[in-house]
Amino acid sequence: MFIADFLPSKPDLRWQLAQQMGVKHAIAKLNPTLTGRAPPSDIDVLRKAQTTFKESGFDLYGLEGDQINMERIKQGKPGRDEDLASYCQMLHNMGELGIPLLCYNFMAQIGWFRTRTDIPERGGALASGFDLEDLEGASLTEAGEISEEQMWENYEYFIDAILSVAEKAGVQMGLHPDDPPISPLLGISRIFSKPDNIRRALSLSDSSSHGITFCQGCYTTMGADVAALASEFADQGKLFFIHFRDVVGTPSQFRETFHDNGPTDMPAMLRHYRKIGFKGPIRVDHVPTLAGESNDDPGYGAHGRLFATGYLKGILDTLGIQEINENIRRN
Numbered sequence: 001m002f003i004a005d006f007l008p009s010k011p012d013l014r015w016q017l018a019q020q021m022g023v024k025h026a027i028a029k030l031n032p033t034l035t036g037r038a039p040p041s042d043i044d045v046l047r048k049a050q051t052t053f054k055e056s057g058f059d060l061y062g063l064e065g066d067q068i069n070m071e072r073i074k075q076g077k078p079g080r081d082e083d084l085a086s087y088c089q090m091l092h093n094m095g096e097l098g099i100p101l102l103c104y105n106f107m108a109q110i111g112w113f114r115t116r117t118d119i120p121e122r123g124g125a126l127a128s129g130f131d132l133e134d135l136e137g138a139s140l141t142e143a144g145e146i147s148e149e150q151m152w153e154n155y156e157y158f159i160d161a162i163l164s165v166a167e168k169a170g171v172q173m174g175l176h177p178d179d180p181p182i183s184p185l186l187g188i189s190r191i192f193s194k195p196d197n198i199r200r201a202l203s204l205s206d207s208s209s210h211g212i213t214f215c216q217g218c219y220t221t222m223g224a225d226v227a228a229l230a231s232e233f234a235d236q237g238k239l240f241f242i243h244f245r246d247v248v249g250t251p252s253q254f255r256e257t258f259h260d261n262g263p264t265d266m267p268a269m270l271r272h273y274r275k276i277g278f279k280g281p282i283r284v285d286h287v288p289t290l291a292g293e294s295n296d297d298p299g300y301g302a303h304g305r306l307f308a309t310g311y312l313k314g315i316l317d318t319l320g321i322q323e324i325n326e327n328i329r330r331n
Helices: 013-021 043-055 080-097 148-169 195-202 216-221 226-235 266-275 302-318
Strands: 002-006 025-028 059-064 101-104 116-120 126-131 172-175 210-215 239-244 247-250 253-256 281-284
Touching: 002 059, 002 302, 013 302, 025 043, 025 281, 043 059, 043 080, 080 148, 101 239, 148 172, 172 239, 195 210, 210 216, 210 226, 216 226, 216 239, 216 247, 226 239, 226 266, 239 266, 266 302, 281 302
Parallel strands: 002 025, 002 281, 025 059, 059 101, 101 172, 172 210, 210 239, 239 281
Antiparallel strands: 116 126, 126 253, 247 253
């Protein structure tokens, strides 16, 4: 396995710290709302982003999140075919430029969601958390209620439209589970909130491009046996990407932790990933906000990532797990 980092689309302190930590592989979100440019369905825009990362010593290995506005696709609204055409063009562009991974989710209207982002952690650090009771009496979103049946229909429509394009382009599509893994959330069904539904998603196609992003924290929150589940997905050849983080609690009430003080034996998980033959990218996720930095971007602060990535690198070195930083084989 090899370390990647989720970096903003434009150089900042996090780029410099990643360079100083020896990280060579970048994962990015290139949505126009963040970049101020056209979406990556424009190959010149994607090529420019790739070049910018390369000039700073990073291989742009993958994209993560919604690269375009996905709501018409996720909610099955008129105009989704136009959006799917743009999505497929993006996949084609990724294949042409040799960017082999796309981490995606299928959370409609509400993505990564927390009810608090200022929960005190060790030494006064700030962590995020979720408590379903905090949403009692909350109004529905503008999307209203969306049933599980509707979400499954919309997901299958999406998969049918994009998988053959992704496979031809050589792009691995890594499905990220719902976060928080609870359904419904403010009236919107969250179909990827338990392992059985991830299994159902994988059963829809045997395409080599159809797999998962194994968000360790989400599966821990679900109460799953994370090691056994990782083995299951790896045995199927579906384990494409790992998000390395930890949480304490239940789906309806949980909080993030530092990477070294949650309930999961993190060194044992890294040893397990090696044992099951995982050779893809792994990145830290959802770090506490540390002293000396603002909490404007909870979960993604520069100092927290510095600690977490150093912790990850230290375990890999101690276990004798060698990173592959050059000449990555892209199947």
